[in-house]
Amino acid sequence: MSVFGQTKLQAREEADEWRTAQRQFDLAADVIGLEPELRMVLREVQREFTCHFPVAMDDGRVEVFTGYRVQHNINRGPAKGGIRYHPDVSLDEVKALAMWMTWKCAVVNIPFGGAKGGVVVDRRRLSRRELEHLTRRFATEIGILIGPDRDIPAPDVNTDPQVMAWIMDTLSMHAGYSVTAAVTGKPIEVGGSLGRVEATGRGVTICALAAMEHLGMEPHRARVAVQGFGNVGSVAARLLEEAGCMIVAVSDEYGGLYNPNGLQVARLMEYRDREGRLQGFPGAEEIGSAGPLTADCDVLVPAAIGNQLTSRNARDVRARLIVEGANGPTTPEADEIFQSRGVFLVPDILANAGGVTVSYFEWVQDLQSFFWSEHEVNQKLQAIMHRSFAEVLKMSLEKGLPMRLAASALAVKRVASATRDRGLYP
Ligand code: GLU
Numbered sequence: 001m002s003v004f005g006q007t008k009l010q011a012r013e014e015a016d017e018w019r020t021a022q023r024q025f026d027l028a029a030d031v032i033g034l035e036p037e038l039r040m041v042l043r044e045v046q047r048e049f050t051c052h053f054p055v056a057m058d059d060g061r062v063e064v065f066t067g068y069r070v071q072h073n074i075n076r077g078p079a080k081g082g083i084r085y086h087p088d089v090s091l092d093e094v095k096a097l098a099m100w101m102t103w104k105c106a107v108v109n110i111p112f113g114g115a116k117g118g119v120v121v122d123r124r125r126l127s128r129r130e131l132e133h134l135t136r137r138f139a140t141e142i143g144i145l146i147g148p149d150r151d152i153p154a155p156d157v158n159t160d161p162q163v164m165a166w167i168m169d170t171l172s173m174h175a176g177y178s179v180t181a182a183v184t185g186k187p188i189e190v191g192g193s194l195g196r197v198e199a200t201g202r203g204v205t206i207c208a209l210a211a212m213e214h215l216g217m218e219p220h221r222a223r224v225a226v227q228g229f230g231n232v233g234s235v236a237a238r239l240l241e242e243a244g245c246m247i248v249a250v251s252d253e254y255g256g257l258y259n260p261n262g263l264q265v266a267r268l269m270e271y272r273d274r275e276g277r278l279q280g281f282p283g284a285e286e287i288g289s290a291g292p293l294t295a296d297c298d299v300l301v302p303a304a305i306g307n308q309l310t311s312r313n314a315r316d317v318r319a320r321l322i323v324e325g326a327n328g329p330t331t332p333e334a335d336e337i338f339q340s341r342g343v344f345l346v347p348d349i350l351a352n353a354g355g356v357t358v359s360y361f362e363w364v365q366d367l368q369s370f371f372w373s374e375h376e377v378n379q380k381l382q383a384i385m386h387r388s389f390a391e392v393l394k395m396s397l398e399k400g401l402p403m404r405l406a407a408s409a410l411a412v413k414r415v416a417s418a419t420r421d422r423g424l425y426p
Contacts, residue, residue, distance in 0.1 A: 006311065006312065011310075011312075014307075014310055014311060014331045014332075014333055015307045015310070015331065016092065017092060017093045017096035017097070017306055017307070017328050018092035018093070018095050018096045020096060020328060020331055020332055021095070021096035021099045021100060021328070022043060022099075023332050024332065024404065024405075024408050025042065025043055025099065025408065025412065026043070027405055027408070028405060028408035028409040028411070028412045029042070029043075029412060031399065031401065031405060031409040032409050032412060032413050032416070034412065034416055038416050038419060038420070041419065042073065042412065042415060042416065042419070045070050045071065045072045045073075045095050045098055045099065046071050046072060046073055046074065047070065047071040047145075048068070048070045048071075048091060048094075048095060049068065049069045049070065049142065049145060050066065050067070050068055050091060051066070051067050051068075051138075051141040051142070052064050052065070052066050052067075053065055053067065053137050053138065053141050054137070055130065055133050055134045055137055056133060057130055058127050058129060058130060065119055065120065065121055065134060065138070066119070066120045067117065067118065067119040067120070067138045067141060067142070068089070068091050068094040068116075068117060068118050068119075069083075069094075069115065069116075069117040069142045069145055069146070069151070070091070070094045070095050070097075070098040070115060070116055070117070071098060071113065071114070071115045071145070071151060072095070072098035072099045072101065072102045072113065072114040072115065072116075073099075073102040073113045073114055073415060073419075074113035074151075075113060075415060075418040075419045075422060076102075076105065076106060076111055076112060076113055076414070076415060076418045077105075077110075077111035077112045077113055078112055078113065078148070078149055078150055078151060078152055079098075079101075079112070079113045079114065079115035079150065079151035079152070080101060080105060080112035080113065080114065080115060080151070080152050080154070080356060080359065080360075081097065081098055081101035081114055081115040081116040081117070081153070081154065081156075081356075082097075082116060082117070082153065082154045082155055082156025082157075082159065082185075082355075083116075083117035083118060083119070083138075083153045083154070083155070083156055083159050083163075083167075084097075084116075084117070084118045084119075084156040084157040084158060084159060085118070085119050085121050085123045085157070085158040085159055085163075086118065086120070086121070086122075086123075086157050086158055086305075087120060087121065087122045088120075089118035089119060089120045089121075090120075093118070093306070094116045094117065094118045095116075096328060097116035097118075097156075097327055097328070098114050098115050098116040099114060100114065100116075100327055100328065100348065100349055101113075101114030101115055101116055101356070102114025102411070102415060103349045103407070103408055103411035103412065103415070104348075104349040104350075104352075104353045104356055104411070105353075105356060106410070106411035106412075106414040106415050107349050107350050107353060107388055107392065107407050107410060107411045108350075108353045108356070108357050108384050108385070108388045109384075109388070109414070110356065110357060110360040110384075111360075112152075112356070112360065115151050115153075116156070117138075117142060117153060118156075119134065119138055121134065123158040131163070132166055135163050135166045135167060135170075136166055136167075136169075136170045139166065139167040139170040139171060140170060140174070143170070143171060143174060146171065146182060146183075147171070147179070147182050148179060148181035148182050148363070148366075148367065152181070152182060152183060152184060152359070152363060153167060153182075153183050153184075154183065154184045154185040154355070154356070154359045155185040155231070157230075157305060160185075160231070161185055161186055161187045161192060161197065162187070164183045164184070164185045164186045164187075164192075165186055165187050165190050167182075167183050168180060168182060168183045168186055168190060168191070169190075171183070178190075178191075180366040181363050181366035181367050184196065184359035184360075184362040184363055185197075185355075185359060185362070186362070191362070191365075191366045192362060193358055193359075193361050193362035193365055193371070193372070193377060194371075194372070194373065194374035194377050195358055195361075195374045195377035195378050195381065196355075196358045196359065196361075196362055196377075197231065197235075198235045198239075199354045199355050199357065199358035199359075199377075199381060200231065200232045200235070200325065200352050200354050200355035201231070201232050201233070201234070201235025201236040201237075201238070201239060201303075201325070201354075202235065202236075202239060202354050202378065202381060203351065203352060203353055203354015203355065203357065203381065203385050204232060204235075204236040204301060204303065204323055204325045204351050204352060204354065205235075205236050205239040205240050205243065206354070206381075206382060206385040206386065206389070207323055207346045207350060207351045207385060207389055208224075208236070208240060208299060208301065208321070208323040208346070208351075209240075209243055210385075210386065210389045210390075210393075211321055211323065211344060211346050211389075212299070212321065214344075214393060215320065215321060215344055217298065217299075217320070217321065218244075219240075219243045219244040219245050220244040220245075221298075222240075222244075222245045222246070222298045222299050223245070223246050223248045223260075223296070223297045223298050223299070224237070224240050224245045224246065224247050224248065224297060224298070224299045224300075224301065225247075225248055225249035225250075225292035225293070225295040225297040225299070225300050225301070225319065226247065226249065226250050226251075226292055226300075226301045226303055226325075227250075227251050227256075227289070227290070227292040227293055227300075227301070227302045227303060227304045227308060227326075227329075228251065228252065228302070228303035228304030228305075228325065228326060229250050229251065229252040229268070229272060229278060230252070230303070230304075232303040232325040232326070232352065232355075233250070233301065233303035233304065233325060234265070234268075234269060234272070236301050236303060236323075236325055237250060237265045237268070237301075238265045238266070238269070240299075240301075241264075241265045245299070246262040247262060247263050247265055248260055248261075248262060248263065248295060248296070248297050249263075249287065249291060249292040249295035249297060250263060250268060250278060250292060251278065251287070251288070251289045251290070251291055251292050251304075252272070252277055252278050252289065252304075253289055253304070254277040254278070254279050254289070255277070255278060255279040255286055255287075255288055255289060255291075256278070256286070256287040256288050256289055256290070256291035256292055257278055257281050257284035257285065257286065257287065257291075258284060258285045258286075258287045258291060258292075258295055259283065259284040259285065260296065263281075263284060267281075268281060289304070290308065290313070293308060293309060293313055293316075293317060294313055294316040294317055294318065295318070296318050297318060297319050298319060298320055298321065299319055299320070299321045299322075299323065300317060300319035300321070300322045300323070301322075301323050301324075301325050302322070302324055302325060302326050302329035302330070303325030303326050304326050304329070305326055305329070306326060306327060306328035306329055307328065307329070307331060308326070308329045308330075309322070309329055309330040309331065309334040309338075310331045310333060310334050311331065311333035311334060311337065313334075314330075314333070314334035314337035314338060315337055315341075317338070317343065319343065320342075320343060320344065321343070321344050321345075321346075322338065322343060322344070322345040322346070323345075323346045323351045324345070324346060324347055324348040324351045324352060325348075325351060325352050326348065326352070327348050327352065328348060329348065330345070335402070335404060339402050344403065345402065345403055345404060346389075346403055347403055347404035347407050347408075349404075349407050349408065349411060350388060350389065350392055350403070350407045353385070353388065354381055354385060357381055357384050357385070358377060358381055361377055361380060361381075391410060392406050392407045392410060393406075395407075395409060395410050
């Protein structure tokens with residue numbers, strides 16, 4: 001029945017990412033006064049692809065998996081977006097994530113449209129061999145869609161440079177030559193970019209520091225809580241610590257840790273690499289995976305998965321500043337609560353855009369077969385993140401909009417204008 005005054009149905013509705021994405025879009029479309037025709041077009045995804053494919057498992061059985069690739073909009077350039085492996089992946093979730101990729105690329109003004117892919121699978125259940133076979137077969141299934149000029153995958157939840165290398169190799173074997181620019185987030189040896197692995201966490205850190213500056217918060221006095229200790233959360237925690245912040249809470253999918261006197265990120269990483277999880281780390285209070293969300297802190301970085309900040313817990317959040325490392329961690333209901341309480345939120349499509357920005361650099365480097373130093377990559381990333389943060393903040397202050405709405409409005413405006421310029425075919 002009702003939990004925290006909310007029925008199960010309401011809770012399910014609130015957690016529906018596609019509804020969230022469309023709602024956020026509607027608000028942005030209202031702000032910029034988007035004409036009804038474009039509203040209809042941009043409110044939907046352009047292409048959605050579902051496949052069911054067999055994989056030979058180690059024990060000789062054949063299992064059939066379901067995967068998706070969705071392209072929301074390709075008016076500003078090739079479709080771009082990651083591939084996630086997760087048991088909860090659904091077509092609606094992938095549609096929302098694809099739409100967010102369109103806005104994300106537009107916010108940082110890189111010449112890509114938005115896409116996303118996913119396979120319904122618990123990666124922890126797969127052996128390395130099964131993971132490779134699943135990846136190669138899925139790459140073959142979506143091979144009719146992807147390519148350097150058309151749609152370029154990248155890592156996302158539970159996928160990594162190795163998975164990208166297999167996708168690139170599969171496409172290359174079919175083509176008969178190496179198509180490095182068809183995938184980003186690859187290992188350096190096969191056309192990856194220096195700085196790509198850290199890029200999302202680095203972008204989150206740049207946004208967090210820019211927001212602190214705007215709010216008059218000193219990094220040396222800021223206590224930071226991070227949910228998720230994967231590629232985004234652990235890097236953001238490390239870089240924020242380097243910038244002088246104190247990391248007081250962290251978590252992964254198995255549990256969380258809290259220490260009001262600070263946790264040392266290098267030690268956490270060592271422990272996580274050795275034990276495969278954070279749980280049991282000495283000298284910290286165990287708080288559960290969702291613990292960091294409501295921990296006593298100044299800055300909160302949700303960097304795990306979607307739907308973590310909802311109407312159920314938003315009032316318990318103590319941070320003054322939220323910087324979204326994950327995609328879609330906040331529901332519209334929680335957004336309203338944060339606005340009414342004056343919480344400053346840097347939205348996902350801006351805060352975590354560092355990843356796709358360096359993916360863009362990787363694609364450019366692959367196409368030119370000319371590679372940059374890590375310093376160059378980081379400098380260019382910093383310039384783009386700073387510019388984008390400033391543009392969104394300006395819009396927010398000028399129009400009196402929360403940062404999420406300002407970012408979406410800016411993005412929708414850019415995509416709408418590209419769509420208008422190109423005109424309606426035929
Ligand atoms: N999956 C990442 C994201 O959500 C990166 C996408 C990319 O690099 O294409 O932004």
